[in-house]
Amino acid sequence: MSLTRHFLIRTYGCQMNVHDSEKVANLLHHDGYASASSENDADVLIINTCSIREKAEHRLYSDLGLLRAWKEERSGRVLGVAGCVAQQEGDAILRRFPFVDFAFGPHNLRLVPEMIGAAQQGQRSVRTDEAADLARFDLPERHPAFEGQTPGRAYLTVMEGCDMFCSFCVVPNTRGREISRPAEGIVAEAISLAGRGVREVTLLGQTVNAYGRHDLRRGRAEIAGTVAFAELLGRLDAIEGIERVRYTSPHPIFYDEALIAAHGKLASLCPHVHLPVQSGSDAVLERMRRRYRADDYRALVERLRAARPDLAITTDLIVGFPGETEEDFRRTLALVRDVGFVDSFSFKYSPRPHTSAAELEDVVSPAEAQARLEEIQTLQRGLTLDYHRSRVGQTVPVLVEGGSRRGAGQVSGRDPHHRVVNFSVPREPGPRPGALASLRIVEATPHSLIGELQDSTSPGRAAVKPERRRADGTGRSAAVEG
Ligand code: 5AD
Ligand code: SF4
Numbered sequence: 092m093s094l095t096r097h098f099l100i101r102t103y104g105c106q107m108n109v110h111d112s113e114k115v116a117n118l119l120h121h122d123g124y125a126s127a128s129s130e131n132d133a134d135v136l137i138i139n140t141c142s143i144r145e146k147a148e149h150r151l152y153s154d155l156g157l158l159r160a161w162k163e164e165r166s167g168r169v170l171g172v173a174g175c176v177a178q179q180e181g182d183a184i185l186r187r188f189p190f191v192d193f194a195f196g197p198h199n200l201r202l203v204p205e206m207i208g209a210a211q212q213g214q215r216s217v218r219t220d221e222a223a224d225l226a227r228f229d230l231p232e233r234h235p236a237f238e239g240q241t242p243g244r245a246y247l248t249v250m251e252g253c254d255m256f257c258s259f260c261v262v263p264n265t266r267g268r269e270i271s272r273p274a275e276g277i278v279a280e281a282i283s284l285a286g287r288g289v290r291e292v293t294l295l296g297q298t299v300n301a302y303g304r305h306d307l308r309r310g311r312a313e314i315a316g317t318v319a320f321a322e323l324l325g326r327l328d329a330i331e332g333i334e335r336v337r338y339t340s341p342h343p344i345f346y347d348e349a350l351i352a353a354h355g356k357l358a359s360l361c362p363h364v365h366l367p368v369q370s371g372s373d374a375v376l377e378r379m380r381r382r383y384r385a386d387d388y389r390a391l392v393e394r395l396r397a398a399r400p401d402l403a404i405t406t407d408l409i410v411g412f413p414g415e416t417e418e419d420f421r422r423t424l425a426l427v428r429d430v431g432f433v434d435s436f437s438f439k440y441s442p443r444p445h446t447s448a449a450e451l452e453d454v455v456s457p458a459e460a461q462a463r464l465e466e467i468q469t470l471q472r473g474l475t476l477d478y479h480r481s482r483v484g485q486t487v488p489v490l491v492e493g494g495s496r497r498g499a500g501q502v503s504g505r506d507p508h509h510r511v512v513n514f515s516v517p518r519e520p521g522p523r524p525g526a527l528a529s530l531r532i533v534e535a536t537p538h539s540l541i542g543e544l545q546d547s548t549s550p551g552r553a554a555v556k557p558e559r560r561r562a563d564g565t566g567r568s569a570a571v572e573g
Contacts, residue, residue, distance in 0.1 A: 104141025243525030273316030285332030371426030411460025479535030
């Protein structure tokens with residue numbers, strides 16, 4: 092029997108959580124663990140939780156209900172709970188579920204090997220202290236055995252935490268205060284990723300374009316090693332091998348001239364932004380504490396599109412926020428139509444503990460909220476299909492992800508606008524996951540585009556205006572691999 096211990100991480104929630112799980116997986120590889128192919132094979136199981144809405148939080152409790160059996164099935168098994176629910180409820184989880192060995196929050200990823208070691212000695216632990224220092228960004232490089240989400244793509248943390256305190260949002264409580272990572276470390280990680288075949292990086296931060304703002308305001312950017320966000324994008328654009336840069340999620344109030352201009356200048360910066368708006372009603376936006384009005388958002392969209400006309404904009408929307416009237420909701424529908432979002436994630440408002448909106452009265456009935464959700468989703472489906480239809484006939488570089496949901500011989504990937512493109516491979520071997528393939532869009536469906544594989548002529552530069560150049564002034568030739 093092999094002596095190697097195996098781990099599995101079950102992840103819920105946002106990209107930060109997905110990336111936190113990757114960081115923990117990488118730490119465990121460095122500690123001599125191997126990843127398990129199923130829970131049955133796992134010696135260590137970590138549930139990385141989300142608390143953004145009540146439903147997400149409930150998932151943990153239903154999972155835990157079933158995991159007692161997993162834990163008891165084999166002696167020596169270790170069970171940990173991570174993420175935002177662990178941060179807020181760690182002590183309660185350990186009290187209520189005696190078979191959970193440890194709980195830790197997003198600031199304490201580095202302690203996982205230690206907590207597993209303690210669990211093996213029979214010691215249970217909760218680590219939810221907030222680390223205000225930069226040490227939490229000092230994580231080991233990718234272990235050779237670590238497999239990222241998709242070959243060719245990687246997440247890259249640039250800042251953590253949130254100081255915005257939108258009235259509905261639990262995140263400032265779970266992920267703590269804003270802290271930006273020194274630019275040098277970000278660039279070094281991107282160079283190292285490029286050396287391992289990563290072509291696309293997605294910069295992560297709760298309010299990613301607020302990167303470095305506190306350092307700048309306090310006049311300590313130099314000491315902190317941070318730069319303006321647009322400058323950071325420029326430095327990443329100059330890295331050989333990094334063909335695509337994305338960032339998520341920005342906050343509308345942190346767009347300055349330089350960032351808007353970067354969308355027109357940097358060849359690597361993808362023509363897509365996910366720009367959460369939440370509501371189209373000024374009264375609701377004010378109660379949400381979003382700090383902009385609907386027209387400010389519209390004006391921002393216009394400026395972004397002036398810089399990059401083909402920019403695809405997606406968003407997040409909340410319906411049924413306390414006090415949202417029919418009129419408020421109509422304003423949201425109007426904004427969705429005016430902007431013409433390519434896609435959106437819409438949610439029914441869910442009151443969260445320790446948030447100020449949870450105190451608001453004038454609650455919208457669940458039936459009304461549901462009806463609004465359905466209406467906005469119907470509107471969005473139409474807009475998404477219109478957008479997809481407008482793309483038919485274009486030839487685009489697609490970063491191949493792997494097998495498509497459509498079945499055998501079908502491959503899928505993402506275009507620069509972040510749309511899923513499915514295509515079939517006429518003869519093996521088709522393009523490998525992680526390769527850039529040139530595809531002509533031949534059909535639009537409600538959820539994705541259908542493409543046809545082109546011969547290996549480079550589509551990369553064709554998708555980019557001729558005047559777009561890398562920050563270092565050189566051209567970029569997008570390789571197309573078969
Ligand atoms: N209820 C409903 N949706 C929420 N979101 C954040 N908090 C809540 C909540 N309490 C949504 C927002 C955010 C996305 C990640 O989740 O739209 O942008
Ligand atoms: Fe939550 Fe608002 Fe911060 Fe986004 S900006 S994480 S919605 S508090």
